[in-house]
Amino acid sequence: MVLNVRDLACARGGLPLLEGVSFSVTSGAALVLRGPNGCGKTTLLRTIAGLQPALSGEIDCPPDAIAYAAHADGIKATLTVAENLRFWAAIYGTCETSTALERMNLCALAERAAQNLSAGQKRRLGLARLMVTGRPVWVLDEPTVSLDVASVALFGDVVRAHLAGGGMAVMATHIDLGLPEAEILDLTPFKARLPETGSGDFDEAFL
Numbered sequence: 464m465v466l467n468v469r470d471l472a473c474a475r476g477g478l479p480l481l482e483g484v485s486f487s488v489t490s491g492a493a494l495v496l497r498g499p500n501g502c503g504k505t506t507l508l509r510t511i512a513g514l515q516p517a518l519s520g521e522i523d524c525p526p527d528a529i530a531y532a533a534h535a536d537g538i539k540a541t542l543t544v545a546e547n548l549r550f551w552a553a554i555y556g557t558c559e560t561s562t563a564l565e566r567m568n569l570c571a572l573a574e575r576a577a578q579n580l581s582a583g584q585k586r587r588l589g590l591a592r593l594m595v596t597g598r599p600v601w602v603l604d605e606p607t608v609s610l611d612v613a614s615v616a617l618f619g620d621v622v623r624a625h626l627a628g629g630g631m632a633v634m635a636t637h638i639d640l641g642l643p644e645a646e647i648l649d650l651t652p653f654k655a656r657l658p659e660t661g662s663g664d665f666d667e668a669f670l
């Protein structure tokens with residue numbers, strides 16, 4: 464399987480952010496998006512995940528191949544940890560949740576309501592969800608926020624195992640996940656040019 468992105472342009476709030484973005488990710492590979500705050504990493508990931516349309520360009524990947532993990536963990540507050548994973552497994556038509564519990568160190572918390580988890584524990588549960596989707600393309604937006612050093616290492620192992628099993632990952636992260644083989648794509652050169660207004664830098668100063 465290959466995720467192909469060709470000459471993609473995307474916008475947020477009606478403002479073009481990125482243009483001319485092209486890359487390919489194949490099974491077993493990871494791509495890390497880099498760039499300053501506000502450059503459009505989240506916007507690009509949302510576009511790839513199908514949550515918003517591209518301005519132009521192509522994304523070649525079956526939509527049901529993608530599992531997206533956003534800033535919000537997407538967990539059900541009143542369900543327990545185990546119930547959350549069973550809920551997601553049912554949504555995605557899979558059934559095995561024990562591996563995700565184990566690999567994200569959630570076994571001891573399995574019967575705790577998600578609303579009573581700490582921020583890092585919630586994040587571990589949100590990331591465990593990826594494992595029960597059974598989907599090969601993981602699109603990850605700052606997956607390590609709130610995670611301590613041990614949990615970052617745990618998640619790095621999970622991503623490595625996903626890649627070794629033929630999956631792939633596209634992620635925005637400022638943290639080293641311990642994936643030396645991951646390609647880095649700096650989005651800075653793909654900043655969209657502002658529409659011609661005739662007044663140049665004056666308008667840009669207010670955008």
Ligand SMILES: Nc1ncnc2c1ncn2[C@@H]1O[C@H](COP(=O)(O)OP(=O)(O)OP(=O)(O)O)[C@@H](O)[C@H]1O
Binds near residue numbers: 498501
């Ligand atoms: N809902 C929104 N409506 C309008 N503009 C938005 C919205 N969300 C984000 N933006 C703007 O779009 C631009 C790109 O935001 P985006 O979240 O994609 O950047 P980012 O590269 O992921 O940033 P960071 O590294 O801070 O997470 C920013 O200038 C931001 O203020």
